[in-house]
Amino acid sequence: MKTTSFLLFGALLLTSGALASISYTAKMAHRGAEVPAVFSSLPRRHHRPKQPRHGKRQHPINNTLNWAGAIQEAPTSGLFYTVSASWQVPSISTPVGQTLGTDAYWLYEWVGIDSLCGAILQAGTGAYLNTQSGQVPLVWWEWFPEGPQVVNIPINLGDTFFTNLTATSTTTAIYFIENVTQGCAVTITISGGPTLCQTNAEWVVENPGVLDTPVFTDVIFTNCLATTTTGAQQGIDGTTLIYMDSKDGEVSKGSEINDSQLRVFY
Template sequence: MRWQTLLPLFSFPGPSFSELTFTTVHTTGGKLVSASGLPTLKNLRANNPTVNSNNWCGSVNYAPIGRQIRLVHGYFQHPVCEIRNGMKTFPQAVAAWVGIDGDTWTDSLLQAGTVCKIDNSSGVVTNEAWWQWVPSGAYTISTLPVAEDDWFEVTINTTSPSSGEITITNLSQRYTYSVTLSGGPTLARVDADWVVERPYFGKTLSGFATFTDVWFEDTYAELLPGTGTIGVLGANQYQIPGMCTSMEWDDRHLVSWSLQN
């Protein structure tokens, strides 16, 4: 996740972004998928290989050779964020998201999720939903409310390497947002991501707030051609040393948690 600036989040500088077009649909009171039906997990299974990162904490799995990822899905709970003591970089922020590419394929990344941002002067926490097609900047979804502990469902469905649809539902508040995209930067569609991130603002890495545990649930990616899915078993398990650790539970569940000062 990379915000171009702190305030004007709706501009795409540079000619490489001019072809991206999209339409949005926003509904309220739609069909509710009850978060109470999500499983409660009590144990961890830690067999995935671990990889250190300066800003990703979560699972990234990969399409088998000769296959591509058509769709990626996951539920997660937006965390409660607090200032990390001893860290002088502000704003402090935590983003949780689901995405396609950005790991082995670094030219582009299609992602959507939530972010908490803590103001350095007032300590006020801002919670927002967003989406991004890297290398362009992130779009804040002002019509989708976000509160601490809200459950979200994110589905990213690609119809080609440069087009697709993002659907984000706040299950706790019964709001759904969808955006249809075309003309985006070309995806390889080889990486499936479920990540808690220390985001960038412009070219500067934000401070990393502390946060309550983020469980990703019903994590899967659908493959092309034909049928088949992958989950998080066998994925690379990204960690931010000294700040965030992640582990898989099984093929459909993982958790990322904050390491305190």
């Protein structure tokens, strides 16, 4: 069940709502002016990393069927508190030899906290592609296993986004998503979320759909940073890199550029 309301306090336009057990408030500004934050539901997807049937794992590479990128699998001290990065929205196209139809190809780009204890704090950009709509980019957030939500931040292919997630407790969080190119940002404050462990931080390109992974232009995550409750800072150094094995035999890979930059390529 989802409910949404808009409240005006002085010059601040506040959106509030609920998704099952989650309650949230949101405020959005576009080039300095307060604007309403509007949310709509996306189809539920399997957002945890799915292992291929052969179960291949060769440290520090982890092969999955739906993720590519990098995971910090343990904080150096304390628990993971924030994760952030910047990237440009990629373009997607049909895999080689396949024909575009009414079923959509999907791709997400996101940062997140946790993945192994049944909950994931995650937000970022994405797109779907089919014959009915063409390529449609979007901005979304999710506290898995609750379903993903689209937020009405303007977005074009090639726009630069910055996303920062803060786990203020195991059941409360603050999402900050900014389209740097267009000067629009939303802050979402959430309570009552599924319990986090705060033991992983990740930077991911994901295929959340049922079709093969679409071809995508390189995603370069920059300013990659995870902080812990003790103030420790971790980037891409020491992560487990993730390779995504598509059903058509293609592989998408995460590759470290340096401690603050990660390249994910098809």
